[in-house]
Amino acid sequence: MGSDLTLEFEFRNKRFRDAEKGLRSFHHHLKASWDGSAKVLSQELRAFLDEIAQAMVLRHSGAWPGGTGSETLSKRSGKMLQSIVDSVVVNGQTFSTIRGTIGGSMIAGVQEFGATIKPKKAKYLTVPLPAALNSDGTPRKKSAREWDNTFVARSKAGNLIIFQRRGTQIVPLYVLKTSVTIPPRLGMRKTLDVGLPYFVEKSMDAIVRAVATAKGA
Incomplete structure (x- = not known):
């Protein structure tokens, strides 16, 4: 300077x-x-x-x-x-x-x-519903395949749902989505x-x- x-x-x-x-x-x-x-x-x-x-x-x-x-x-x-x-x-x-x-x-x-998440191999993503979650929101099972007595049906709203038969009850576990936007x-x-x-x-x-x-x- x-x-x-x-x-x-x-x-x-x-x-x-x-x-x-x-x-x-x-x-x-x-x-x-x-x-x-x-x-x-x-x-x-x-x-x-x-x-x-x-x-x-x-x-x-x-x-x-x-x-x-x-x-x-x-x-x-x-x-x-x-x-x-x-x-x-x-x-x-x-x-x-x-x-x-x-x-x-x-x-x-x-x-x-x-992000928008899409399935890599399967046709659908399995998004857990409350019945498939623990009280803290973590999944009760690693995948939908681990649940017994399940079947897929379309809800009244038009969504594909994985249900489980529990005696006389039918419990919704997962909704099937082709993609999920977060x-x-x-x-x-x-x-x-x-x-x-x-x-x-x-x-x-x-x-x-x-x-x-x-x-x-």
């Missing part, structure tokens, strides 16, 4: 006119404690992604079936939510190499982006976007404190 160059910047509603001197000083101390500052950034990124994962757990832990809405999912086995928590990874030792990822299982991806309801990307500015501000505050500590050491 030349001596005749004037830089101004605003941070937290305070305007700094002598930016050149301030930035030179900050750069000097940041460079002197680069590894420590990168470590702080890595820690803040890990904390941020862990918070996003926990936000997903809290949002989608309502009891089945009432917890399912336009932007929420009922908690069933809990495996999908745990896959999100377990997916958080932060790698890298410097500012240029630090990377953080968050994802989850294939089911989490489907719930995040939405809307996006997880909301991970939206939560990341909302939280990102707070992460940046919190990280910079932590880095500045780390640099100040290193300067005073």
